[in-house]
Amino acid sequence: MDNRILIAEDESKIRRLVAGYLTKEGFRVIEAADGAEALERFEEAENVALVILDVMMPRMDGYEACRRIRALSPVPILMLTARDAENDEIDGFDAGADEYIAKPFSPAILVARVKNLLRRTSVGGLNDITLGSLEIRCRERTVQVNGRRVFMTPREFDLLYYLACNRNVALTRSQMISTVWDMDYMGDDRTVDTHIKCLRAKLGEYAHCIVTLRKVGYKFEWPV
Secondary structure: OOOEEEEEEOOHHHHHHHHHHHHHHHOEEEOOOOOHHHHHHHHHHEEEEEEEEEEEOOOOHHHHHHHHHHOOOOOEEEEEEEOOOOOOHHHHHHHOOOOOEEEEHOOOOOOOOHHHHHHHHHOOOOEEEEOEEEEOOOOEEEEEOOEEEEEOHHHHHHHHHHHHHOOOOOEEEHHHHHHHOOOOOOOOHHHHHHHHHHHHHHHHHHHHHHHEEEOOOOOOOOOO
């Protein structure tokens, strides 16, 4: 697996500190000072394994850079922010981010989050799932509906796979967060609702299979 990580952060001290920690862990780091440069570097580079984006950057902020990179690739994206408004985290996930960490943060914790995100988005030994004309292919990490590929972010793919593996089983938001997100994830559980909404919008005729269970969570319903 490639170990290139792109980090975009306009504060050079923070960028170099994080880059130093990642380098010590064996990663190859590509640095960018703003969102526009991050997009340029991503388009120029080959096989970037993960992208780290600061939210507040000149020329192009992290949200816009995230949206544009996400339009090009399902690469895992982790966002950094100093903002503390209630909806900022949801905005990051809506833009296509897979992980979100607030400043100030420990570089060691950030490295751990990077490793966890890479682990979660690796193919591992998972099996493909076929439900009617819905195909979830783990080796390629792709989803197809009626033979047409449906673009999924890494987090959306993991969530859909988890739901499909546990079809007809009621799953709480806490269960989904602890499995698909980090065990120590401290964000709002509305993040699950946001990702479910995105999945339904992409699954077309299979959107109805993801059923909302009031005061519980969700269930992927499929005839036995």
